[in-house]
Amino acid sequence: MNALRRTTSIVAIELWLPLTLVIIWWVVSEYVNSLYFPPLSVIMQSFAENWLNPENAAANLVPSLQVIFFGYALAVIGGIVLGATLGLVRPLERAVRPVVEAMRAVPGVALLPLFIVLFGIDQQMRILLVAYGATWPVLLNTLDGVRGVEPTLLDMSRAFRVGRARRLFGVILKSAGPQIFAGARIALAVTLIIMVVSETVGASGGVGYFLMTAKSEFRIASMWSAMVALGILGYLLNIIFRIAERYILRWHRLQQARLERTS
């Protein structure tokens, strides 16, 4: 009973502000007659039509999800492989440092015209652009994480003659895990930005395309509905990310809890 009351009070305290803001938005937008800020009820109608109706939702969402999924997967895998390589082979890291610094300093979006020229305007180009831009946060965090592995852990695994593959996956990458996830979280935000930007050029579907055509055709409510859809998409992706993180890093959480209890 007590636990139930505590849960409801936490839910109440977390919800009152967002709900109040939505209600204020709802009421104010009904009465303010602005071209650019349509009533929330109208936005919601347009949202239901464009993003909940299966037919339209497929055309608007599937290309974007493709770009997000493949681009992000490439970025995470590539970032971990390259980051771990550079983190383990120190002389190599030192030799290529200026090139890596220069390459990661290019803002991913600035490369959009370049990728169009090199790879043409299609899904493949978008996936590659997302992969390029989102690799860097993963790569740099993996590099730092691999380097920051407790030396005692490495000594111990050597003393116990732990095999190479197991040392890499079970010791080095595992203890770099929390930092790799921190990089992957930044990479997710970068992925969404680059996805939208890349879809504004020469696409025939996708959230970015929908957003920019709605804007240029002055369908303001549709434009707002795409903004709401992007917000929800970002939030859902973050929730999936958090579940994956909790699952993969559960050893870390348990360890932390143990440390807190003993100290």
Added chain:
Amino acid sequence: MTNASVVTQRSVRMVQFRAGRIVWPLIQVGVVLLAGGIWWLASGFFPAGALPPPGVVLARLGELMLTGEFWIAVAITVGTFALALICSILIGVPLGLWIGSSRFWTESTRLLFDFLRTIPPIALLPLLLLVLGADFQMVLVLSIAGAVWPILIQSVYAARQGEALLAEMAASFRIPKAWYIRHIFVPGAMPFVMTGVRLGTTIALLLTIAGELLGAAPGVGHEIAAAQAWYDTPRMYAYVLVSAGLGLAVNGGFWSLQRYLLRWHPSVREEGRR
């Protein structure tokens, strides 16, 4: 171990250290040249004009650097970025620290911030374009809308993670509030805030360039898009190099600032010793 062997060992290490200071930069320059060579070789494989050789691009960059419009574009981008970052810090840090020091407001804003920060800021671009037009104000608001979240959220953490022991000690020694804030609260919060500022810096630059590129607002981003529209690829690559240079300068500037502000912090002290 005799004294002499310790001395020789140390001098051997010194020699290695000195040699490293000369050899490593040479190797690094070699790798940079190698990358340029790969670029040069690759330029032959792509259709004419798609990937001009590095020499052509650098020559073009040199030409551009003599024109006024180049420096105006760079100044607008750098100015917008810097202003966006400063505004994000001025909004995010005080607001975050204030929210973080109250349990009620931390819990009330948790869900709201969780939702708002996951919205890709670029989603605001069309609305901002309609309301503010294709100008630097639009880019400025866009960059702030993206960069303020990491700074705000890290500041909330910063205020919450202050060590309870230190606060208790300050209370029992009756340390004045101003002294507590200056010498305990701010230094304790600083590492967290700096993490947020570092993330915000990257996002602000990315969004400044993205806003200029898509919104046709003046600046380096727009120059890249315009050069592509004119099929002037050397010019486009030259401006991409400029954006890389901006990124490098921003990263470098950030690290030296962090080293200065956090010079007392173990992570920086360790680094200095190495």
